[in-house]
Amino acid sequence: xxxxxxxxxxxxxRALLFYKFSALWITFFEELGAEIVISPITTKKIxxxxxxxxxxxxxxxTKLYFGHVLALKDKVDYLFVPRFGGRKKKYVGCPxxxxxxxxxxxxxxxxxxxxxxxxxxxxxxxTRIGLVMRAYRLGRVVTINPFKRIKAIWRAxxxxxxxxxxxxxxxxxxxxxxxxxxxxNDFPIYTLNQRVLKVALVGHSYVLNDPYSSLNIRSLMQExxxxxxxxxxxxxxxxxxxxxxxxxxxxxxxxxxxxGTIMHFLETKxxxxxxxxxxxxxxxxxxxxxxxxxxxxxxxxxxxxxxxFDELTGEAGMRTRIEAFVDMLRRSIEERVVLLPAKVHI
Amino acid sequence: MPLSFPYVGTFTYVFESIARGMRRDDVxxxxxxxxxxxxxxxxxxxxxxxxxxxxxxxxxxxxxxxGAYEIVATVFVDYCxxxxxxxxxxxxxxxxxxxxxxxxxDWFDKVDFFRSFKKLACNVNAIxxxxxxxxxxxxNRYIDLIDKLLYSYGAVxxxxxxxxxxxxKLYRQVVETDGMKNIRQLPFIINxxxxxxxxxxxxxxxLKVGIVGELYAVVEPAINLDIMRRLNDLGVVSYTPIxxxxxxxxxxxxxxxxxxxxxxxIRSAKPYVRYPLGGKTRESLGSVVEFKKEGWDGVIHxxxxxxxxxxISRSILPQVSKEHNMPVLSLVLDEHTGEAGIQTRLEAFIxxxxxxxxDGGEK
Numbered sequence: 256x257x258x259x260x261x262x263x264x265x266x267x268x269r270a271l272l273f274y275k276f277s278a279l280w281i282t283f284f285e286e287l288g289a290e291i292v293i294s295p296i297t298t299k300k301i302x303x304x305x306x307x308x309x310x311x312x313x314x315x316x317t318k319l320y321f322g323h324v325l326a327l328k329d330k331v332d333y334l335f336v337p338r339f340g341g342r343k344k345k346y347v348g349c350p351x352x353x354x355x356x357x358x359x360x361x362x363x364x365x366x367x368x369x370x371x372x373x374x375x376x377x378x379x380x381x382t383r384i385g386l387v388m389r390a391y392r393l394g395r396v397v398t399i400n401p402f403k404r405i406k407a408i409w410r411a412x413x414x415x416x417x418x419x420x421x422x423x424x425x426x427x428x429x430x431x432x433x434x435x436x437x438x439x440n441d442f443p444i445y446t447l448n449q450r451v452l453k454v455a456l457v458g459h460s461y462v463l464n465d466p467y468s469s470l471n472i473r474s475l476m477q478e479x480x481x482x483x484x485x486x487x488x489x490x491x492x493x494x495x496x497x498x499x500x501x502x503x504x505x506x507x508x509x510x511x512x513x514x515g516t517i518m519h520f521l522e523t524k525x526x527x528x529x530x531x532x533x534x535x536x537x538x539x540x541x542x543x544x545x546x547x548x549x550x551x552x553x554x555x556x557x558x559x560x561x562x563x564f565d566e567l568t569g570e571a572g573m574r575t576r577i578e579a580f581v582d583m584l585r586r587s588i589e590e591r592v593v594l595l596p597a598k599v600h601i
Numbered sequence: 602m603p604l605s606f607p608y609v610g611t612f613t614y615v616f617e618s619i620a621r622g623m624r625r626d627d628v629x630x631x632x633x634x635x636x637x638x639x640x641x642x643x644x645x646x647x648x649x650x651x652x653x654x655x656x657x658x659x660x661x662x663x664x665x666x667x668g669a670y671e672i673v674a675t676v677f678v679d680y681c682x683x684x685x686x687x688x689x690x691x692x693x694x695x696x697x698x699x700x701x702x703x704x705x706x707d708w709f710d711k712v713d714f715f716r717s718f719k720k721l722a723c724n725v726n727a728i729x730x731x732x733x734x735x736x737x738x739x740x741n742r743y744i745d746l747i748d749k750l751l752y753s754y755g756a757v758x759x760x761x762x763x764x765x766x767x768x769x770k771l772y773r774q775v776v777e778t779d780g781m782k783n784i785r786q787l788p789f790i791i792n793x794x795x796x797x798x799x800x801x802x803x804x805x806x807x808l809k810v811g812i813v814g815e816l817y818a819v820v821e822p823a824i825n826l827d828i829m830r831r832l833n834d835l836g837v838v839s840y841t842p843i844x845x846x847x848x849x850x851x852x853x854x855x856x857x858x859x860x861x862x863x864x865x866x867i868r869s870a871k872p873y874v875r876y877p878l879g880g881k882t883r884e885s886l887g888s889v890v891e892f893k894k895e896g897w898d899g900v901i902h903x904x905x906x907x908x909x910x911x912x913i914s915r916s917i918l919p920q921v922s923k924e925h926n927m928p929v930l931s932l933v934l935d936e937h938t939g940e941a942g943i944q945t946r947l948e949a950f951i952x953x954x955x956x957x958x959x960d961g962g963e964k
Contacts, residue, residue: 310916312907312933338876340680350680353878354913361873361920373876378680503688506678536649538909542685545647549692563648 262290263397265370266331268323269294271316272339272352274460275509278418279411280335283390286407287397292331294323297467301326306566308363314537315565316461317351319468324359324366333370333396334359340375346508347377349539370396377508424488433525438482440473449480452584453525457486457516458532459509459540468564469532470573479581484526486516493519507539517547521557527584528558530577535565558583602702604721605629605669607660610820611748611772612845615741616673618776622733623722629669631660634823638663639936645693652905652935653817654686656824661690665699671721676705680879681910708848736784738850740775743787745844747771750795752840755833756807759800765830767798805836808954811892812841813885814903815911819843824934825903826943832901835951839901842866842888843881866891873917880910889921889929898954899928906935928954 265284267273273280273293284291295301297319305322327334336356341347356371372389375381387408394404424432424439431437438451454476462469463485476483494515498505505511513531520526531547533540544561551559560580562573606616608631620628634656642659661672674687687705694701704721707713715731722730751768758764771791778784810832818824819841832839842862846853853859866887873886889900902918904911915931922929930950932943 310912312912312915340876340878345678347678347680350878350880350882350910351913353680353876354874354882354910354917357874358913358916361917375876378678379876501688503676503685504678506684536907538651538682538907541647541650541907542682542689545650545689546692548647549696552696 262288263333264290264292264331265397266292266294266327266334266367268320268327268334268336269296270320270323270465271355271461272337274464276415279415280337282414283394283407283411284335284397286410287394287403289397292327294326297322297465299467302467302566310358310362312536313351315468315534316459316537317355318566319465320355321359321363324363328363328366331367333368334366335370338371338373338375340373340379340381341377341508342374343508344376345504346506346511347375348508349537377506422487423490424484426490426492429484429490429493432482432484433523439484439488440477440482449585452479452481452527452581454481454483454584455486455516455520455526455529456483456532457513457529459513459534459537460487462532462534462564463487468534470564470568470570472530472532472573472577475574475577479578481581486512489516489519497522505543507543510539510543513540514543514547517559518550521550521554521559524556526557528560528580530580531559531561533561533563535563602670603627603629603668604671604673605631605664605667606673607631607657607664608634608821608823609657609817610822611744612741612820614744614772614776615737615845615849618740619733619737621776621779622736623730624724625721629664629667631664634660634821638823643936645697646689649907651682651907652824653815653821654682654689655936656817656821657686658690658693661694662697662699665694665701670700671702671704673721674703674705676707677709680877681908735852736781738846738852739784740778740787741844741846741849742853743775743784743791744772745846746788746791747775748844749840750791752829752833753838754795754799754801755830756836756838757801757803757805759802761834764795764799767794770794807836807838808898808951808958809838809840809896810899810901810951810954811888811897812839812901812903813843813881813888814901815880815905815908816843816845818903818905818908818934820845824905824936824938825932826934826938826940828901828903828932828943828947831944831947832951835947837951837954843884862888862891873921874913878910878913880908880914882910882914885911885914886917886921889918889927890925893925893927898958899930899950901950902929902931903934904931906933928957 267280281291301322302319304325305318308325309318309321324334336359338356339348339352356369359366360369370393372393374386374389390408391404394407398404432439456463494512497515497518498511505514517529517531520529531544533544547559548561604620604625604627613631617630638659639656641662642655646655646658674690676687677684687703691703704717706717718734719727719730722733747768751764754764771794775787778787812819812829829839847861847863863884866884869890870883870887874883885902892900902915904915918929918931
């Protein structure tokens with residue numbers, strides 16, 4: 256089935272892992288010569304469709320995935336829903352990332368064919384070569400030219416590396432940010448005589464980067480004169496250092512990032528507060544969130560706000576809580592300044 | 602230091618017999634979880650963590666308050682949250698101000714497992730400790746046998762409750778039997794006792810229902826509101842292939858000729874879920890196919906609320922059920938599950954099965 260301009264149309268839902276690997280997937284299919292259709296940014300209609308069609312007990316983000324798939328359904332030749340188990344040895348993702356493609360196939364009968372390559376380095380002992388082989392085989396859907404396929408794989412991985420290099424800040428930038436010398440985002444709006452607050456916004460990348468499911472929290476923070484660092488931006492070294500301090504392994508890959516960021520800032524005390532965005536009934540979040548809240552109760556200098564999102568969360572309620580949290584941070588700012596290591600050294 | 606462990610269905614008897622074999626006479630045997638246990642567990646744990654976590658925590662709090670110090674727990678890497686239970690219990694119980702020592706048995710690291718195991722068995726040497734473990738896995742077979750017989754005899758017994766009483770007498774007998782020679786006699790004793798003591802109505806042709814799903818939800822009567830007994834009371838034979846045998850029974854695991862039911866199920870599930878994704882997803886899906894082949898009437902799928910892998914099987918089960926013409930009932934369980942709700946749905950399901958059987962006969 257080819258479209259009029261003879262290009263294979265591949266649909267990628269803008270949800271879950273898309274926010275992590277978009278650079279890889281888009282470059283790969285573009286280099287192969289396919290037309291990529293990405294579902295629009297989450298809207299109310301997508302959410303309503305999602306809630307109606309998805310299984311009741313799934314987490315909010317997985318439900319939204321169903322909405323995005325439905326939005327793409329009639330527009331594409333193939334849907335791309337990879338089965339992703341984990342990218343590092345011993346560390347796994349959520350089981351739903353593996354089962355999602357098969358659940359979609361079973362629950363929505365009239366879907367276009369789903370491309371579901373499987374990759375699991377965590378438990379299934381797949382190798383990196385295996386990943387390249389699978390990508391090569393996957394490329395057959397679009398083109399039979401082997402050189403084009405190899406080139407596409409090469410460029411895709413390069414694009415992902417560049418994306419990650421741009422996203423993750425280095426240690427020096429982080430320490431300058433912690434000393435309030437630079438801001439990371441577009442300059443936060445602030446009024447006279449008010450210092451810019453520094454807050455770590457932690458959560459899954461599909462919550463942080465989806466304005467609809469996070470109720471636009473990024474621009475809200477900017478409005479209140481808060482500069483944020485997200486858990487995605489944290490240098491990997493600090494996260495691994497923090498994880499090494501635990502007696503046990505946190506084996507959910509993306510949860511390491513979240514918990515590592517929270518623990519790092521609870522320890523260094525260089526910022527004003529931490530906001531943890533959780534998704535209702537997310538399994539890994541329920542564990543990391545509990546560990547984080549217990550740790551923050553033991554060491555109460557840096558306040559931690561945990562917000563749980565689901566399809567019924569109202570914007571007004573969320574706004575009030577964030578406002579109250581920011582107000583609290585502003586009120587306690589004088590004490591906090593003394594605690595900054597930068598000041599102590601002087 | 603008093604040793605204890607959380608209550609996990611009839612597997613508790615196996616724990617108890619292993620502890621006896623290790624000559625630990627300071628074992629505190631946990632009580633069956635009650636509504637109070639559920640309440641205490643859920644108030645101490647986070648909001649949407651899975652129900653087994655809450656109930657096991659409640660059970661651990663209860664044994665600690667009864668004086669236990671060493672608590673046996675397990676830890677391993679899977680796609681599921683089970684590997685985090687023990688680390689998180691440690692943090693939570695420390696915050697609550699209890700004094701305890703969690704001993705983690707890591708089943709996937711066999712050397713470490715037996716090292717921790719030896720730590721528990723401080724009164725005996727390594728060979729005796731291993732022997733205690735071996736006796737444990739052998740007794741586990743017989744506990745499973747009692748379970749199987751209990752839920753088959755329970756459906757056809759004339760005086761309700763006799764098989765239940767018999768089973769409880771036999772559980773104790775299995776735990777208290779010492780000496781390999783006597784233990785090997787147990788299956789004959791169990792079969793004979795059931796034959797002698799339970800009067801059955803031979804004319805009945807009861808429906809047969811298989812129970813699959815998440816391990817804890819299936820084996821723990823407190824979370825599934827004793828669903829297997831409820832089915833018996835409705836005159837239905839119930840059976841579950843999901844027990845601890847496949848992990849702890851090293852004897853059977855080393856036997857290359859042993860035909861494992863779950864492996865057949867995983868093969869049958871291949872068209873639906875190809876790759877492992879934790880929990881019993883593939884087994885739940887495949888056992889619908891397998892039970893159909895073996896001539897069972899229906900399948901009940903149990904899973905705790907927010908269980909990640911089982912939500913996937915629950916989403917695919919309607920398709921499997923339709924393709925193989927096998928009725929499936931999925932039940933979500935959590936600490937608030939009401940008896941009346943479960944009972945009504947079970948009765949409706951059994952009515953459906955009965956009607957299906959009579960209609961099928963006419964055709």
